[in-house]
Amino acid sequence: GQQVMQIPQYQHVQEGEDFTTYCNSSTTLSNIQWYKQRPGGHPVFLIQLVKSGEVKKQKRLTFQFGEAKKNSSLHITATQTTDVGTYFCAGPASNTGKLIFGQGTTLQVKP
Amino acid sequence: EAQVTQNPRYLITVTGKKLTVTCSQNMNHEYMSWYRQDPGLGLRQIYYSMNVEVTDKGDVPEGYKVSRKEKRNFPLILESPSPNQTSLYFCASSLGGLAAYEQYFGPGTRLTVT
Numbered sequence: 001g002q003q004v005m006q007i008p009q010y011q012h013v014q015e016g017e018d019f020t021t022y023c024n025s026s027t028t029l030s031n032i033q034w035y036k037q038r039p040g041g042h043p044v045f046l047i048q049l050v051k052s053g054e055v056k057k058q059k060r061l062t063f064q065f066g067e068a069k070k071n072s073s074l075h076i077t078a079t080q081t082t083d084v085g086t087y088f089c090a091g092p093a094s095n096t097g098k099l100i101f102g103q104g105t106t107l108q109v110k111p
Numbered sequence: 112e113a114q115v116t117q118n119p120r121y122l123i124t125v126t127g128k129k130l131t132v133t134c135s136q137n138m139n140h141e142y143m144s145w146y147r148q149d150p151g152l153g154l155r156q157i158y159y160s161m162n163v164e165v166t167d168k169g170d171v172p173e174g175y176k177v178s179r180k181e182k183r184n185f186p187l188i189l190e191s192p193s194p195n196q197t198s199l200y201f202c203a204s205s206l207g208g209l210a211a212y213e214q215y216f217g218p219g220t221r222l223t224v225t
Contacts, residue, residue, distance in 0.1 A: 001170070006153070009151070030211065031211060033213065033214070035214075041218075042201060042216040042217065042218055042219050043154065043201070043203075043214070043216045044216070045213035045214060045215070048212075048213060088153060088154060090154075090214075092211065096167070097142065097144075097159050097161045097167060097208045098156055098159065098167075098169055098170070099144070099156060099159070099214065100156070100170070101146075101153045101154040101155070101156075102153055103151065103152060103153035104153045104154075
């Protein structure tokens with residue numbers, strides 16, 4: 001069945017370093033969503049990308065959707081301790097209401 | 112305040128004892144779904160509903176039931192819980208179907224089955 005893979009699973013960085021997580025789908029996606037889950041919390045929507053090659057920025061976060069609409073990335077510039085958490089990508093299964101999440105990347109930031 | 116609520120937040124039960132986790136949203140959303148979260152496996156969709164009386168299986172529906180009799184409520188039923196259903200469960204809702212809108216998640220229900 002359709003799969004969404006996310007790497008790396010864990011990342012430890014020093015505060016101020018950059019961070020990137022990658023998301024790859026086995027099929028073309030109509031859109032991709034990104035969520036952040038703080039430790040002990042619930043996933044919170046960050047952004048949705050729809051167009052091929054789309055790039056969106058939110059302050060220090062940059063989101064990209066690949067040209068083939070099968071991959072995406074989230075890049076954080078100059079990480080801060082407030083960036084700690086697990087980042088998930090999610091994409092819809094074709095022609096259904098299913099939403100498939102990647103396994104998530106857990107980011108730890110050392111002050 | 113727009114929100115998704117789940118009850119209970121924590122539950123410890125024994126194998127085979129039927130239980131229901133309630134989920135309610137106050138945003139008039141059409142789409143609701145249930146996920147389970149396990150270490151290393153991310154969020155896996157159990158069931159979803161695109162409207163009242165319309166429910167469909169997600170990726171891991173075995174051992175679960177749902178119903179959508181009203182727009183705001185989407186309870187998750189475990190008829191005969193087993194230890195492999197020990198997990199963190201999230202309910203979510205969104206404006207529409209086809210997974211094209213942002214999901215609003217509830218606070219989660221941590222279930223332990225002994």
